[in-house]
Amino acid sequence: MAANADMCETPRSESQPPAKDDGLLRGFWYPALRSPQVRGRTLRCAMLLGIPLVLGRNDKGEAFALRDACPHRGMPLSEGRFDGEGIECSYHGWIFAAKSGQCRAVPSLTVRDKLKVERVFAASFPCEEQDGYFWVFISDPENRNEDVPPAPRLPVFSPEYCLEHLEAELPCHVDHGIIGLMDPAHGPFVHQAWWWRKRGSIHEKEKVFEPVPDGFRIRSHTPSSNSAAYKLLGVYGEPITTTIQFVLPNMRFEEIHCGKYWFSSRTTVTPITASRCRIDVCAAWNAFRRVPFMPAMLRFFGNRFVGQAVGLQYNPPLMLIDDADRPAKWYFQLKAAHLEARKTGQPPLHPIDGPTTLRWRS
Numbered sequence: 312m313a314a315n316a317d318m319c320e321t322p323r324s325e326s327q328p329p330a331k332d333d334g335l336l337r338g339f340w341y342p343a344l345r346s347p348q349v350r351g352r353t354l355r356c357a358m359l360l361g362i363p364l365v366l367g368r369n370d371k372g373e374a375f376a377l378r379d380a381c382p383h384r385g386m387p388l389s390e391g392r393f394d395g396e397g398i399e400c401s402y403h404g405w406i407f408a409a410k411s412g413q414c415r416a417v418p419s420l421t422v423r424d425k426l427k428v429e430r431v432f433a434a435s436f437p438c439e440e441q442d443g444y445f446w447v448f449i450s451d452p453e454n455r456n457e458d459v460p461p462a463p464r465l466p467v468f469s470p471e472y473c474l475e476h477l478e479a480e481l482p483c484h485v486d487h488g489i490i491g492l493m494d495p496a497h498g499p500f501v502h503q504a505w506w507w508r509k510r511g512s513i514h515e516k517e518k519v520f521e522p523v524p525d526g527f528r529i530r531s532h533t534p535s536s537n538s539a540a541y542k543l544l545g546v547y548g549e550p551i552t553t554t555i556q557f558v559l560p561n562m563r564f565e566e567i568h569c570g571k572y573w574f575s576s577r578t579t580v581t582p583i584t585a586s587r588c589r590i591d592v593c594a595a596w597n598a599f600r601r602v603p604f605m606p607a608m609l610r611f612f613g614n615r616f617v618g619q620a621v622g623l624q625y626n627p628p629l630m631l632i633d634d635a636d637r638p639a640k641w642y643f644q645l646k647a648a649h650l651e652a653r654k655t656g657q658p659p660l661h662p663i664d665g666p667t668t669l670r671w672r673s
Contacts, residue, residue, distance in 0.1 A: 340449075373410055376438035403417075441463065466566065478589060481590060493639060519666050520666070525649065532552065549572070565578075573597060637669055
């Protein structure tokens with residue numbers, strides 16, 4: 312068996328059962344780590360919703376995710392040995408199938424022992440690779456028999472395109488990170504640059520929002536005139552439209568279309584623990600495919616976004632106003648409706664009853 316060289320530190324205080332009031336949504340897929348981090352038989356660690364995970368691929372190329380704890384005595388499985396099919400715990404040599412978590416061997420057993428090894432399991436989680444990520448489904452403890460949908464996919468609109476990824480950790484609760492995704496008024500301040508947008512370009516805007524299952528979207532519209540990206544697309548001489556959508560638990564999608572050219576992005580804010588989260592941006596485009604500045608622009612905006620989390624790590628009270636903060640209010644209402652529906656078994660009550668026009672200056 313090949314030894315695992317990737318040692319992981321699991322904060323013991325963060326591997327306890329989740330508190331009921333931690334504000335984290337279960338019963339959804341979350342991106343655990345980037346696919347290029349896992350090579351060959353390497354085992355990698357990740358933390359999702361306070362759960363320590365060990366991830367890898369078996370010799371069939373199938374992604375897997377197990378709780379990073381041997382069910383025997385709690386030793387991190389990531390410190391064990393992986394031969395492409397089974398993970399051998401480094402403490403007592405128990406072996407678990409990587410994909411299912413089923414125990415294959417307990418070396419200390421004698422012929423007199425009655426333990427049925429095949430009935431022992433390390434906790435496993437549905438795991439799929441998509442868009443360059445290992446996605447892990449974290450089930451709701453009160454609804455473990457629910458159907459698991461396919462992992463999310465980034466919409467793309469042609470066979471050839473560029474793909475870029477960004478990530479940054481935020482020292483705050485996931486709620487704070489998520490409402491930053493849907494804030495329409497911060498652009499001229501946070502993303503201010505001579506080549507992008509100036510404070511003096513602020514003007515009144517009006518957008519129509521409409522409900523979608525588990526979320527809402529800004530109806531397809533002609534984008535703002537004070538955004539340089541849209542001005543660049545103008546060189547193609549086609550009408551430009553953009554659509555922005557948010558869906559639970561944590562995903563913001565944006566699509567820009569200009570004739571046959573397009574840009575598509577998905578931004579997620581994933582809870583690592585109740586006090587830390589990670590923002591991941593996955594973007595694809597076929598416009599300006601051979602121009603090198605697009606990845607640099609994405610990194611610029613990703614780095615600027617992270618600065619907002621400095622004060623949020625102290626979980627301050629928030630003052631949300633209309634109309635600019637209405638999407639943030641809708642997020643909290645959607646989340647509450649989802650949790651209530653889980654309890655009652657009834658369809659969630661959507662906070663938006665139809666097309667709604669919001670106005671703000673940015």
